[in-house]
Structure formats: structure tokens, C-alpha cells
Amino acid sequence: MKNHRRPSYLEVSETSRERAQSKIQDVQTHAKDRERQTSDLISLDAICELLAVGKRRSADSHSSVLVSRTTRFPNKIDPVQLFAVARRLVATTNYWGLPAKQSWMVGVGEAAEIITQGPLRFEQATAFLRDMVGSAVVEAGSAPGPILLGGFRFKSRLQTDGPWREFHDGLLTLPRWMVVAQSDRQLWLTINVVMNGRTEFDTLLNELAAQALALFGQHDRLPEPVTASVKIEPVTDSWRQNVEHALGAIRDGNLTKVTLARTMKLRSELPIAPEAVLRSLTANYPECYAFAFSRRGTCFVGASPEELVGLNGQSVASTCLAGSAPRGGSKSDDMKLSEWLLRNVKERREHEVVVDWVSERMGRLCSELHWNEVPYVLQLDNVQHLLTRFVGTRVNGCHVLDFVKALHPTPAVGGIPLESALEMIERLEDFDRGWYTGPVGWVDRNGNGEFAIAIRCALLQDNEAFLYAGDGIVTGSDPDKEDQETTMKFKPLLTALGAL
Secondary structure (H helix, E strand, O other): OOOOOOOOOOOHHHHHHHHHHHHHHHHHHHHHHHHHOOOOOOOOOHHHHHHHHHHHHHHHHHEEEEEEEEEEOOOOOHHHHHHHHOOOOOOOEEEEEEHHHEEEEEEEEOOEEEEEEEOOOHHHHHHHHHHHOOEEEOOOOOOOOOOEEEEEOOOOOOOOHHHHHOOEEEEEEEOOOOEEOOOOOOOEEEEEEEOOOOOOOOHHHHHHHOOOOOOOOOOOOOOOOOOOEEEOOOOOOOHHHHHHHHHHHOOOOOOOOEEEEEEEEEEEEEOOHHHHHHHHHHHOOOOOOOEEEEOOOOOEEEEEEEEEEEOOEEEEEEEEEEEEOOOOOOOHHHHHHHHHHHHHHHHHHHHHHHHHHHHHHOOOOOEEEEEOOOOEEEEEEEEEEEEEEEEEEEEOOHHHHHHHHHHHHOOOOOOOOOOOHHHHHHHHHHOOOOOOOEEEEEEEEEOEEEEEEEEEEEEEEEEEEEEEEEEEEEOOOHHHHHHHHHHHHHHHHHHHOOOO
């Protein structure tokens, strides 16, 4: 099993330690030359001092040590543009944002990774993260500090091939570079380095200076991607048959609800540019959590309306989204459809199943928990959903990944009873969900974080796109209407890819 990438403990001799310390002064003299090129972006002198502390701590502990420095970022920057530039420079680039609040993060490169597998993937990730930050040298003050971005598969699977092979059961990446925009429009730049006995200061500082100029220096805006013909490839879809199987199991009393998914494959004449898809999603769905995880030529991108959990200090929140209706062609049509959604027995039943699950699971980890008894209606560009908002106070010591483990998978993407629903999903769906309907988001050094359920998304690979959509099947579900609803849920990505 792989965890966050650090070498085995290294014994560092006194001679090596003295040589490393004596070299610091030499490196600092050369830093002035680099400083002239990168002074508006990063202070290499300040980083050098912090790295020296990390080097000594690494030598003393015979282990790798994270060094992290966060400062105000002086330049205005377009996050999607930064994502596009970074994707051409490094193998791993991640984006997370909530455009309506003007908050976003772009992580570039890999300082370290936490990779977990199997049923204990959430616990392993929490333990590795605490180990990493416990010995870290962090200069952040009240700034965000080191943040990891990533996600988890819908269901753990020890061996993965096909298009999802780059996306592990659990994967959290600590970027080498992270730019964070908070809702107050303040920008922060974090640089993360993992130090060990073999780290060469001069080589490292040269790399940092070159990367800073390439990422943040003056460069022309990238040209807009060339529009190419995008076609939907025909696939054998057993969706209606699967819905009938699920309804039969519900009638027999084996299930209360199961959420089934379907997939669609698109092919383009030219390679698909993830930043173009991301740009469309952030513009058209600003109230959704936009994400893009690009790894070695494959990118998972989407805009999810459903928050799984957000933890900030003692305050924790979650959003339950289940039950759907289309948007109307006018305000009066919208109002009628909203009223229908609130009154419809089948849609309310589907929603209440999820509310009961979330309230029970969150209640275990909260000293207080509140939610609206009557659901609201959330109106997105192409669909309306019933929404219940949970707000609580966490029990002391709870980590955001504790909440992720407790809540995933909710009945909104799994079913009730859970084990029976998962067995049916495994039996009926002839494709790998991968990270679709899994938790995606971020976590910081203090255990705070924000995770959404990965829906309204696509996996992009070269000139192919794999789209995913699902729907909850309960008593009263109709195969024709479920077909229409999943078709409606494909629309955001079909539009972003230019297929509509």
C-alpha cells in the first residue's frame, strides 16, 4: 500500500548535517540573483531560512519533513487560465471552486501524495495526514497554509484499469504550488516542499525560481481551444431494464431505494481541453462546486450542486439533495413545477430517505444538529431539486474525513438498505463509476475541509469523454420519467463539451 510519498527513514551523519548547514550560506548568496527575477512572487531568502529549519528537523528525526510557507499573492489571476498554464507544465494540476462566492483553489504539481486503498481508505488518509502535518515546518499565521486536494472512489476497488486507472481508491495531493482565493477576494500563495537527507538546496531553489516564472510570470493568454466536432458514440444501454429490476426488488421488500447510474461516451475530432469545459461549468453553474483533477493526461471535471460536508472550526454543514423536476419555460411554469416537486409523494419520499440517513449519521459526530423540516427548492440552470440544509457543531476532535466516512455513500447516490443497494449497483451497472458519486474536495492541516458528491461530471482522456448521470429509484418511479431525468442531468456536460 502506498501512502504519502516519503522515503524510508534516513540516517544523517553529523558530517552531512554540518555540510548541509554550511551550504545554506552559499545558497543564500546566490538567492539574491534569483530574487531579482521572482521578487514580486516569492521571497527565496525567506524560503531558504524555512527550508534550513526543515533540513535540520529531518536530520534530527531521520525522516522526511514537510516545509510549507504561505504569503499574500500580489497579482490578480484568472484561476482557469492558471489551471490551463499549469496543465501544460506538470503532470498533476487540481482546481476546486465555488464561483458564486468567488472562492477557488488551484494546486500545481506534487509535493506529496496520500494514496489509500480498500475499506479503511478514509481512516488511512486521516492517519497519514496527521502524521504529515504533525512534524511539518509551517509558516502561515492566519493564512490557509498547506491544503490537500483530491477525492475517493464511489466504492473501493483494489485493482483498477481502464480510464480510471490514475484515480485511486483514495487520493489526496499536496501541491508544490497552491493559490487560494477566499471570499474576501484575498489571494494566498503556498509553497510546499518535502525535505529529506538527500535534498539539495541549490537545485531546489533553482527549480522554485524557474517554476514561479513559468507559472506566474507575464505570459500571453492562452488561445481559446479550437472548436471541434463532438459526437455521442452509440452504446448498449440497459438502463430501462435496470430500473425494472430495481422496482421489482423494491416491490419484494428487499430495497427501499437504490440509485442507479448510466454512462455516455463522446468522441471529439481533436483532444478535449479540460479548461474549456471548466470555463463553461463555472460560468453557467456558479452556485455549484466546480472541480477539475488532472493527472497524467486524464482529467475528472464537473460542477456538483451537492455538498457532502463542510467543516470550519467547530461548525459543520451538509446539504441533502434528492428529488428532481425540470425547469419551466417561464417563471409561472417554474413555479408550477416547484410546487409539484414539493407536493409529489414519490419525490418527497426519495428526499426524506436521504434526510433520515444524513441526520442520523451526522448526529453521531455532532453535539448539536439542526435542519429545515420542509425542504427548499434549489433551481439550477436545467433542473430543480429538493434541498435540506444541515448545520451543526462537531464533537471535539472530529476531522472532516471522519464526516466523509460517516456520510459516504448517502442514499442520494447509493440506496437503502446500503449493502443491498450496493450489491444491486455492482450487479446491474456494467461500467466502473470510479470517482463519479464519490467524495471530492479539500482538507487542511487542522482537519477542516469541504467535500462535494461528484455528480454532473465527466472523465476526459485525449479526445474522449465519459459522462455519468444517475437517479434514485423508489416506489412510484417510472422508467420513462427516470430516462428523461438522467437525460436532463447529462445536459451540463454535453453543453460544456459542445455536443448541444
